[in-house]
Amino acid sequence: MTFADWNILHQKTHSGLKISLKNYCESWRMNVELHNIRDFEVVPEECTDYIGKYVRSIQYKADSERATEECLVYLSTSCNLKKDGRDAWVFDIDDTLLSTIPYYKNNLYGGNKLNVSDLEDWMSKGKSPALEYSLQLFNDLKSRGIQIILISTRREYLRSVTIDNLVNVGYHGWAGLILRDSANELVSVAKYKSDARKQLIKDGYRIWGIVGDQYSSFEESPSCTRGFKLPNPMYYVA
């Protein structure tokens, strides 16, 4: 539904709600984060300016930084680390450790339909900047003796550029980097990621938390693992 349609509809309905374009786009973004709006392919055309402003704003940083701080609150209030080298934490890569905003900046902040080979070309340049708050959390967890495992939907052929990019912006010392190979490209992202976590648990890891920007990073989690979702109104991974 477009913004115009929304306003026409609501003049007709009982609530008669008249909203501004900003109200409309903000409610779109909020409902993406609430996981009420799913499977969208593009940011609504009339909201690309709004979303672009948001992801460049201090609010986006504050929202994200707060999410990473809650990881530490959770760790210090709810977790009894065994410190036997098997305490683990899982991170996504894109828009969790590294930002793809420079790429999406040239693609209407999610307003253009995803072109995978175009995005992979950009990734292979290895120029993704770090998300500073995630780098801080990464280092904090590492200093507590927690094993850090990266599980990403990036494909295997991008392994060496991905490692270079991570190291160049300050990430190092992770315990595992799991990328997608041709076998698991056939299943959903949620299943690929939960299968990877199941294997880690089989290998003896206790996964205390997962940080990602997509609900598909947490779904089918073992129930004692808690997810922390970073905001991402730019795209949806099913």
Place this chain on the structure above:
Amino acid sequence: MTFADWNILHQKTHSGLKISLKNYCESWRMNVELHNIRDFEVVPEECTDYIGKYVRSIQYKADSERATEECLVYLSTSCNLKKDGRDAWVFDIDDTLLSTIPYYKNNLYGGNKLNVSDLEDWMSKGKSPALEYSLQLFNDLKSRGIQIILISTRREYLRSVTIDNLVNVGYHGWAGLILRDSANELVSVAKYKSDARKQLIKDGYRIWGIVGDQYSSFEESPSCTRGFKLPNPMYYVA
């Protein structure tokens, strides 16, 4: 962490993020909705004004209305109703069908710690207004032949005032109203609600969706039932 502490911390950290009080309160609210901030007992003192403004704003209405619209999108794209009188939809009551904002207005919009008997006194007056978008959804679902079941943490002794309040503001024709009795007051809200849903499924209902303002309304859901969370930054039910 207070707003002042947050700013001091972030001047010291690598990111050096300086934010306004509005940024701080908005990131608090966003992370409540993301389910990253859990188990809070009160809205942070410095954010009660901000939260009060939000729940009285057109943005709160737009955010909520969008959530209820997505229920209809989901129904028409993902559900094959059997229309045998066993298609069902579950609603919470407080801050889903009826608003408690008039009560919280007198309690610093969540800034005062919950006083249950005080809240129940207010409920027993039966003066909760309807949330218009929820009433529209309720009526729309009913007109499609879907059975509507209300599952609330309100206690049994409030049954007759609750029914009166619902009917007075326009809700009627539900198929079930499940309230908390002394037996299930001992378990968590999530378990009480999921047990109630399991019983409904045993009784032959197919629950297509749940509308609520708390994550505890959806947890332990059967996997083919999808939850839709309305915004509620005022309080947290574990």
